[in-house]
Amino acid sequence: MTQLPQSTERKLGLVIDLDTCVGCHACVIACKGWNTENYGAPLSDQRPYGDEPMGTFLNRVHSYEVQPEGGAAQTVHFPKSCLHCEDAPCVTVCPTGASYKRVEDGIVLVNESHCIGCGLCAWACPYGAREMDQAEGVMKKCTLCVDRIYNDTLPEEDRVPACVRTCPAGARHFGDFADPESNVSRLSAERGGMDLMPELGTAPVNKYLPPRPKDSWDEDSVLAPFLEPVVSDAGGFLGWLDKQLSRLPGDTHREER
């Protein structure tokens, strides 16, 4: 058993905008690239050119369909990585203390030199956010790019997780949820940021912005009327045109016919 801190000074995490995520997987591969080269063991790939290729990824995008009653079906792209829960069951279940939640910023990390690869934490995580690296035999998970965000060898603007830096649609935001004025706190408040499976009591730090309502034009909307016809045929159109043209700025339109 490993203990969680009573509280953390900051609560670093992500806001992921499901209204904007186009499901391009840019975050998935930027994460793979950064974390293959950086924190801990590289993310390995088994059978990378064979049947059932299976590699370690710390972030994956799932696609779901939603079928509203009587409306058009919708597609939702859902990126998922560690949510850095405040009450992280993956930490408390760890028998060696390898899994821990940082006091200063709330990031949940695995100390690979203490990880025995027992897999209990992956079993305890209700989100499936941890993956055992098959080559190294250690548990891998999102580090929130802890080796980027404090890295003073990087330009300041680059001190964000690789997935956030690369997201072409701007659907990923990084910040401190402990600060009510931070970009992520404000976005989450404005757009109704949601917890993933709140009923589990894990108190995830990451928030998801729900997709905005869609396909309002499929119903008979009273909000905006259809266009009012001004003409019914080509002859009428030309007459209307004559009238309109005389109203154009700078126009001293004359009757030609």
Add this chain to the structure above:
Amino acid sequence: MASQPKLDLSTKVSDEIRQTTCYMCACRCGINVHMKDGKVAYIEGNRDHPVNQGVLCAKGSAGIMQVNAPSRLRAPLKRVGPRGSGEFEEIGWDEALEMAAGWLEPIRRTAPEKLAFFTGRDQSQSFTSFWAQNFGTPNYAAHGGFCSVNMAAGGIYTMGGAFWEFGQPDWDHTKLFMLFGVAEDHDSNPIKMGIGKIKARGAKVIGVNPVRSGYNAVADEWVAITPGTDGLFILSLVHELMKAGKIDLDYLSRYTNAPALIDPETGLLLRDGDDKVLVIDTVTGALTPFDQKGVRPSLSATHEAEGKTYVTVMAKMAEKYLDPQYAPEAVAERTGIPAAKIRKIAAELARVAFDESFELDRSWTDFRGETHDKMIGRPVSMHSMRGVSAHSNGFQTCRALHVLQILLGTVEVPGGFRFKPPYPKPIEAHPTPHCKATPDSPLDGPHLGFVRGPEHLALKEDGSPARIDKAFTWENPMSAHGLMHMVISNAHAGDPYKIDTLFMYMANMSWNSTMNTSGVIKMLTDQDETGDYVIPHIIYSDAYSSEMVAYADLILPDTTYLERHDCISLLDRPICEADGAADAIRWPVVEPDRDVRGFQTALIQLANLMKLPGFTNEAGEAKWSDYADYIVNHERKPGIGPLAGFRGESGDQVGRGAVNPDQLDRYIENGSFFVHHVPEEASYYKPWNSAYQDWAVELGLFDAPQPYLFQLYSEPMRKFQRAAEGHGERQPPEHLRERVRATMDPLPFWYPPFEDDRVDTSEFDVHALTQRPMAMYHSWGTQNAWLRQLHGTNPLYVPTKLWEKHGFQEGDWAHVTSAHGTITVPVAHQAALNENTVWTWNAIGKRKGAWALSEDAPEARTGFLLNHLIHELLPPKGDGLRWANSDPITGQAAWFDLRVKIEKTDAPAGDQAQPAFPALKSPVGKGPNELQWQVGETE
């Protein structure tokens, strides 16, 4: 609680960053390549780059798996077994180039047209076309003909530019963005960035697409259109807008040919002796050239002369588009869009364009000399690509779309659609096609261009096609990008003539880049009665062990994109943005570890060996040793070369200037790109804005200002139509006369896709499409170890109605049958899909033995190509003629006209999708069983 480990969180990320240009797709983003110990460690986007501004897609970040790919070719290959066996011997470059020259030199001296040189996903077309021109063959093009030529040509003929590389939505100001037929591609990062930007401020996105994935998944309103009916839907919007008078009359009067007067006898526009279009001036009532100072062209005037009544283009459009055939109720069933929804969309387009109009406080002066103190915003923008384009009615649909934009006054205004330099550019500023081959001489001019009438067709004196792909003939007069998809079929058939050598680059013609894959494989291996191959020689260049490699006699192995020089040139398809002209380079951030050469360098060396004019001086000495040398030292015109930046001896000249020997170093210092900004007063109204025109001349984009009017009415099309009515010397053959007359309508119209006329639509009642996933769009090879874990299989996606009708369950298989063939493939359910459409990811399916994949890889087992169902010819109609499955105007491959029927079947043995092909022998072996790709030491 155990104490937290102390982490060093400021470790150095890399030894060095090398900045170059991505080539994982055609988007050409700037990348920072982090190097450790001389190896590529990590790739991220370049924040300063105009295209991607720091972001990078999945492909871009996965580039590291491309430089280490086991499928990379290692040395030139000479075929030693039968064609298609994959049996090769590695040879040296001297032998390879001698062998190529040995085939090419004799035909160059006797009949240069016997070389067909087609360069696929080439980004160096200004160079490769220069090579082909100096060789002397008329048979050159890249892959546009099977990609999106309808979109490019439709835009250029209508408004002097098109989407994607030619222009972009005004992301900063647009309030309604309408996306037609764009799946997940074209173009990649800028569209995602733009959608993100406009959604962040609450602007609305309308997605018109039978499939709701990718960009259409985030669209606020989804229009699940029936494939091939976009033109009908668009013209119904036009009908509604015209009927309600919601069109921008001021804009139409000033900047388009809506006020031009049509001769009722010829259908041509009334012009003066200087060939200038004449209009009636509303101020004076007099007939006057359109461009005179103070002229306000009338949209409704008529003109009487010689007993004839000339009416305006606007009047003609009213007559055409107010017809009830375009009423929402009349098109609803065919398009699959309820009439109320069409009305609602028309109303919203009008509301946003006119009621949400705004002004930018910028004055500008138009070509008539009138100064405007404001720029008026019409914040509706549109974008479109292959979904609209890849139909046999695609060109007219693309034209219709631009007419819709123009009627709303949303082109080149704030909030609308904006051109990127070197566009806008009128048709007159483009070359016409050239096709006169003379032994031992260069071609008489550039191959590709824009015909203005029948006089520019690429026909021989006997009226037969001059080009092997029959581009610029009566079958497809405006085929501005050539017809790559017809080359092998025509060469095999000897129609219009036989060739000697087929030379291709980056085009997987024996697999996913062709229609009728099995048929093309047979054509490539077919032998005549004497045992010789019907296509005698095939040379192919590729960096990877693609399916096409096995079908060539000689392979020239290319480098990966991180190992080469390239230029993304203003002479070609540059990386400009609406606010700036920009070009870019690639340079070898790592040196190849194999005996490979950049294809363009190989071409230069081959040219030098043959002493091609253009490449060698009169003494036969080479002008350039390799591509880098050419990029710096070639001048297309004095002072104008492939790169516009850092010209002149001291590198401070822009656009025009002497050769600068340090130019590439200057580009590298600048992040491998160069941007020259458009002045603020020139930022909109570019075709008519004097400040823009002057800026473009100064930069060298053109030599004199060339303001022009948007072509709602296309006179070049009318000239072809008029020929089909029996006028003029060049006449279409009788079997094409009626088709030319009908399809070359100078005002856009809709007609059913050709396949609908050739097959029984009640039997083949399902539409079938493909798209590429965002993580793979246009990327050269899905063997990428990381990307194939995202998209390694491709079921056929089936909508709910058909899923239930056929009683499918997850894991089931289906026979999918077209008029041409049957495939047996796995199915999956997708609800967010047009109810009569099935689709799959394109180019996931691989042939066994290719791409260094194991033979049991999912791509080679359950993966499949829809290409087997699509023929390059339409089903025969008994006249003995070969009718191309292409747009009749541009020759664009009509991939998306496909109709199929589906039926449930048992899973084939071994879950092997059908048809299956024998495994190719891999020239590179197989990839490793495990990767742990960390190039630097862990600190």
